[in-house]
Amino acid sequence: MIEINDFTKKLISAAGLSGYESPVRGMIEEVWRPLTDEMHVSRLGSLHALRRGSLPEPRPSLLLAAHMDAIGLMVTGIVDGFLRLAEIGGLDPRVLPGQLVTVHGKKDLPGMIVQPPAHLLPENLRNKPVPLGYLLVDVGLLPDQVQKLVRIGDLISFAQPPIEISGDYLAGHSLDNRVSVAAVTQCLIELQNRHLDWDIWAVATVQEEETLGGAATSAFQLRPTLAVAIDVTFGSSPGSPGHKTFPIGKGPTLGWGANVHPALYKAFKELADRLEIPVAMETMPRSSGTDAMALQVTAEGIPSMIIGIPLRYMHTPVEMVAMKDVLRVGRLLAEFAAQLDDKFIERLTWKEAEKNK
Amino acid sequence: MNAKSLNKTAMDDHSPRIGTAQIQLLERLCNVCAVSGNEGEVRSIVLEQIRPHVDEVKIDALGNVLAVRRGAGENRLRVMLAAHMDEVGFMITGDEENGIFRFETVGGLDPRQLAGKAVLVGDDHLPGVIGAKPIHLTEGEELSQIITLETLRIDVGPENGKKVKLGDWVSFATRFARLGPSLRAKALDDRLGVATLIELVRQAPSNIDLLAAFTVQEEVGLRGARVAAYALDPQVAFALDSTPANDLPGWEQGSCFSEYDCPENIHYNTRLGLGPAIYIADSATLSDPRLIRHLVDTAEALGIPYQFRQPGGGGTDAGVIHKQRAGIPSVSVSVPGRYAHTAAGLCRLEDWKNTLALLHAALSRISPQILAVER
Numbered sequence: 146m147i148e149i150n151d152f153t154k155k156l157i158s159a160a161g162l163s164g165y166e167s168p169v170r171g172m173i174e175e176v177w178r179p180l181t182d183e184m185h186v187s188r189l190g191s192l193h194a195l196r197r198g199s200l201p202e203p204r205p206s207l208l209l210a211a212h213m214d215a216i217g218l219m220v221t222g223i224v225d226g227f228l229r230l231a232e233i234g235g236l237d238p239r240v241l242p243g244q245l246v247t248v249h250g251k252k253d254l255p256g257m258i259v260q261p262p263a264h265l266l267p268e269n270l271r272n273k274p275v276p277l278g279y280l281l282v283d284v285g286l287l288p289d290q291v292q293k294l295v296r297i298g299d300l301i302s303f304a305q306p307p308i309e310i311s312g313d314y315l316a317g318h319s320l321d322n323r324v325s326v327a328a329v330t331q332c333l334i335e336l337q338n339r340h341l342d343w344d345i346w347a348v349a350t351v352q353e354e355e356t357l358g359g360a361a362t363s364a365f366q367l368r369p370t371l372a373v374a375i376d377v378t379f380g381s382s383p384g385s386p387g388h389k390t391f392p393i394g395k396g397p398t399l400g401w402g403a404n405v406h407p408a409l410y411k412a413f414k415e416l417a418d419r420l421e422i423p424v425a426m427e428t429m430p431r432s433s434g435t436d437a438m439a440l441q442v443t444a445e446g447i448p449s450m451i452i453g454i455p456l457r458y459m460h461t462p463v464e465m466v467a468m469k470d471v472l473r474v475g476r477l478l479a480e481f482a483a484q485l486d487d488k489f490i491e492r493l494t495w496k497e498a499e500k501n502k
Numbered sequence: 503m504n505a506k507s508l509n510k511t512a513m514d515d516h517s518p519r520i521g522t523a524q525i526q527l528l529e530r531l532c533n534v535c536a537v538s539g540n541e542g543e544v545r546s547i548v549l550e551q552i553r554p555h556v557d558e559v560k561i562d563a564l565g566n567v568l569a570v571r572r573g574a575g576e577n578r579l580r581v582m583l584a585a586h587m588d589e590v591g592f593m594i595t596g597d598e599e600n601g602i603f604r605f606e607t608v609g610g611l612d613p614r615q616l617a618g619k620a621v622l623v624g625d626d627h628l629p630g631v632i633g634a635k636p637i638h639l640t641e642g643e644e645l646s647q648i649i650t651l652e653t654l655r656i657d658v659g660p661e662n663g664k665k666v667k668l669g670d671w672v673s674f675a676t677r678f679a680r681l682g683p684s685l686r687a688k689a690l691d692d693r694l695g696v697a698t699l700i701e702l703v704r705q706a707p708s709n710i711d712l713l714a715a716f717t718v719q720e721e722v723g724l725r726g727a728r729v730a731a732y733a734l735d736p737q738v739a740f741a742l743d744s745t746p747a748n749d750l751p752g753w754e755q756g757s758c759f760s761e762y763d764c765p766e767n768i769h770y771n772t773r774l775g776l777g778p779a780i781y782i783a784d785s786a787t788l789s790d791p792r793l794i795r796h797l798v799d800t801a802e803a804l805g806i807p808y809q810f811r812q813p814g815g816g817g818t819d820a821g822v823i824h825k826q827r828a829g830i831p832s833v834s835v836s837v838p839g840r841y842a843h844t845a846a847g848l849c850r851l852e853d854w855k856n857t858l859a860l861l862h863a864a865l866s867r868i869s870p871q872i873l874a875v876e877r
């Protein structure tokens with residue numbers, strides 16, 4: 146039996162930057178295989194795993210999308226054994242100096258991001274944040290060793306080890322969005338031995354941090370009836386505006402706005418209330434910044450929903466979540482999947498239609 | 503000079519060597535927490551390591567460990583060796599509830615090195631993080647400003663928050679690691695000196711009285727060394743420290759990589775791989791030329807690589823030792839280290855080996871005769 150905290154720690158310790166997700170995908174595949182009936186990898190590298198339902202064909206299906214790609218860096222140059230850098234995904238260069246990293250060269254090399262001494266920086270950066278273009282990675286090897294082992298284009302992952310904090314909190318890098326992969330895993334665990342009318346596609350998507358290309362192509366290939374993007378959202382933390390953030394450990398968020406089908410929101414909200422799972426409405430007035438942006442507009446359009454796991458310090462190597470929120474999302478997804486029946490789609494109506502009934 | 507030729511020429515059977523045991527000891531020393539004023543964890547290790555080898559040992563009023571290992575025979579020079587036990591870090595200064603704390607820095611820390619780091623809080627080493635606002639919620643203008651200490655917080659989670667007290671000391675949580683020929687750790691400044699001094703105490707040359715001072719509060723004003731030098735009253739002193747190796751490539755808009763040029767870095771202070779750094783002058787000390795000469799002669803005679811630290815800036819325990827009592831001829835010798843006073847420093851194992859070799863050899867050859875010539 147898979148233990149979800151241990152699995153999450155393993156997930157954030159695995160490499161898998163946007164566009165290069167195979168290391169983490171292998172790990173997910175192994176855990177999802179016994180929990181699902183069928184599995185394959187998409188052309189862009191997303192993992193598709195099916196729990197088959199029992200309604201007659203053509204059977205409606207629910208797609209649960211959690212992106213597995215992580216932010217990181219890429220080698221753009223080598224000088225005197227030091228590496229120059231570009232970002233993969235959105236990074237604040239101000240959190241980079243002093244971070245431990247792994248350079249995925251001919252072999253994995255431990256290293257760190259370093260800020261050059263003041264005299265080696267332009268005058269105007271003496272008391273300013275140092276832009277990514279001036280930061281370097283030092284792998285501690287001699288220049289000729291580096292030349293042999295590292296090439297331009299090699300990937301660099303964060304290497305901050307997972308930090309377990311009492312009270313069931315976990316901190317580390319890439320919790321965005323490996324915790325959602327863990328939540329979907331928890332959903333599959335809870336669905337074991339449960340009857341399903343609908344097909345449930347658990348999908349670990351690729352490239353969310355860069356292009357949303359994984360969600361778009363997986364949704365096209367699988368053509369689900371409904372889709373849910375599971376991603377992290379902003380946890381309340383020092384310096385972050387209160388009205389845009391949600392306390393960690395106090396339950397997930399349900400997205401609300403143009404990316405979300407309102408009837409689907411309502412269904413999730415009612416279910417959460419019935420299950421006594423605390424949830425908060427997360428207003429998304431324009432776009433959600435999640436896979437749902439791609440899911441919603443795939444093919445002829447897919448009614449979509451967004452579930453958020455509050456996470457502090459997003460896109461730093463010390464992101465922090467409350468694991469109980471992860472379990473809550475797993476349970477909410479499982480109960481939602483289990484109650485889908487042949488009439489569900491008929492109930493997915495617009496509010497003016499409700500009024501006219 | 504490479505390692506093989508060094509082994510042939512410099513090391514006699516009595517020379518201390520750095521092997522697995524010594525590296526493991528350095529690892530222990532780096533991984534414990536000992537911010538200035540709270541050096542207890544390093545002090546315990548030091549006492550455990552040196553007790554069997556010294557004639558006298560005591561902890562003084564400030565927390566320095568002062569130990570004497572007497573030699574044998576006539577005309578023994580009383581030589582003080584100082585290495586500071588403390589490291590830079592933080593102190594908890596404000597409780598904002600639910601595990602969120604304000605903090606201040608202890609010792610010289612660039613605020614640009616703090617955001618997004620893992621830390622250990624208090625005597626129980628409670629895990630915490632120094633968070634940062636998500637880039638998604640950061641406005642363009644903010645990105646061009648330093649994240650100030652004023653806005654940073656340490657987060658230990660709501661449950662552990664109840665166990666944290668104002669005044670708790672905090673260290674970076676980085677674990678020691680070997681990176682090929684290099685060592686990566688927090689607090690290499692100055693656990694390298696502490697580990698070196700422990701080895702010198704264990705294998706002290708018998709021609710001297712070795713007066714070991716494992717000092718406190720170096721990072722906040724050389725306080726421990728001042729009283730240690732008074733108490734030990736040596737004839738000469740060596741400060742063993744780790745000095746910055748600023749030997750990174752330079753940048754200038756121009757060429758090199760299509761858009762940048764790499765001008766020669768002429769202010770490197772020291773360079774990794776070139777051996778122990780001998781100080782001629784820093785902002786606190788003009789090293790005693792007799793001791794510099796002695797170190798250089800020893801290195802040349804035995805083929806031990808060495809480098810001069812570029813004169814200027816900085817300071818070590820020697821800054822207060824040389825002015826103690828009626829004056830104590832002093833010099834500093836450092837293992838070069840990159841990225842001092844950050845979460846992760848880096849040094850070369852070979853430089854550490856050569857530093858120990860040079861110091862041991864220099865001490866073995868030193869006598870009161872060195873003071874016969876006037877400075």
